[in-house]
Amino acid sequence: MAELLIEGVAKSFGPVVALAEATLAIGDGEFVALLGPSGCGKTTLLRIVAGLEEANCGQVLIGGRDVSALPPRARGLAMVFQNYAVFPHMTVGENVAFGLAMARAPAARIAKQVARAASLMQIETLLGRYPAQLSGGQRQRVAVARALAVEPAVLLMDEPLSNLDALLRLEMRAELKAVLREAGTTTLYVTHDQTEAMGLADRVAVMHEGRIVQIAAPSDVYRRPASVFVGGFVGNPPMNFLRVAAVSGEVRLGALRLSAPMEEGGLLLGIRPEQLAVVETGGFLFRVAVAEPLGTHLLLTGETGGQRMRAVVPPDATVVAGAELLLAFDPAAIRWMDAASGRAIGAA
């Protein structure tokens, strides 16, 4: 176990800039999720940390030691690959023991560690089988057990759950969280699934176009997104952004008078759909185009003042398409964004 420091790492593949610049510090035993849409450079960053890819510049430090020039095997880490990369010619037991066998650990230690990792991942009964005889979920467990068995300083995971079906993913997510908490391993976890990142991680690093745009606790990323991109990417449904104008330090939205972070000019008002509430008087007018009953809540899609907006209301509300409602929200829930740069105004 050790802290992981990524400093100013960049990588281009010919003309393609995969990673513009990434700096990230992960504390000892911390679980950080690297979250971003596909193609934003997550895998590239993970592979650079692992030593499978060479960065154009920047450093990777594990436990204070600069490992940038070391081959993967000398970095003291373990990795769970997206397609598991469980060796098909070895039994589950041989797979889990692989890292220790390569390090020429004593047989007794190998047996002990394999048993421990297997019991953590509940694959004790599968140790004699070959990967071809396992389901996708079981292979995934083997891949995690193989990584845990070496007691790595840092554990890297690249979308480990993305090949599982939805129900299994939910199950494995909870299980992974419990197992990794118990193991206390410093973990960098790559995913494009925001619920996975929010549910698992101590902190979430949101990536966009080769850059880390926000690093914060899941609830902070959710409530206080650093940019329009983060607000739109994290959360389902995404944050609403309304183009509004400040006049004399005030923004008017229907009957609402909101104090703006600037005197005059255009800006974006960010508000989460579930922060919106239906009111009898006051508020602003919202015209419902589609109402989707989703069990736990009712998702309304419509427009206000010609701008698209989504609202989440309690499931018992009877709202039909075409209805006109008055909506209001707590001004404290607003996230103001600069209209030009798309970045949050005020503190990060």
Place this chain on the structure above:
Amino acid sequence: MRRDRLLAYALIAPSILFLAVIFLIPLGQTIALAFTRHGTFGLANFARMAGDLNFRNAVANTLGLVIVVVPLQLALALGMSMMLRHLKRGRELILWIWSIPLGVSDLAAGLVWLGILTEKGYLNTILYHLGVIHGPVSWLTYETPLALFIGILVAEIWRATAIIFVVLVAGTQLIPAEFEEAASVFGATAWQRFRRVTVPLLRPSIQTALILRTVLAFEAFAVVLAIGGQNFPVLLSQAYLWQDTNQDYGVAAAYAVLIMLITLAATLFYLVALRPRAGEVA
């Protein structure tokens, strides 16, 4: 469903028929020929074959060639395909150059190497100019069996390593890079990766290449004949001798049957020795 299966058989039928006509029937005839001498059925042809002066030499030479040349070629081809796998630039060009011997006919290759190794060949000329030898030296006589063997070995390696190589290259291309990457992340050195991951994953290709190459090595003929002539008898050149020079088709057929049995045994050996462990493939 039933109609589909009928269609499948119907589509396969022409190739089976074709094989039967050009392969199975001559095979049957050869076997019949081998077991018949002067109209009587029996092992007389085989007795004649085994009693021949050159028979033991031919067996020893053939086996010796196979046992030395096949492992050497496998090692070389594995090394070549690994080098190619880790090249970033110029892969196609090198693949192409290394595959050139595939396009050269056996006899042409044999004659080229004869030109190099013969008394007044390139090798002697170079050695003479380097001052290593003082006059023409004969390498390819029955008095210099080791030099002759090595000469044939070198020619065979040049000519036929590419067969193993292309099979292995095709095989390595089927192995996702992830396995070797996983191995290196989990602490494997380059050699451990090769031994513990790449070679086992390549096993189906290695098996195919070994079967192909071993069968061809037992049938080595043109190169051996060009370089060694009757100084280096092998099974197939003996068969040719009995057929062409001695006009004794029965003994030639006996040789053919012997070669077939040996190659069948070798194929079976590889199939069993390199089979996957139970459960390894679904």
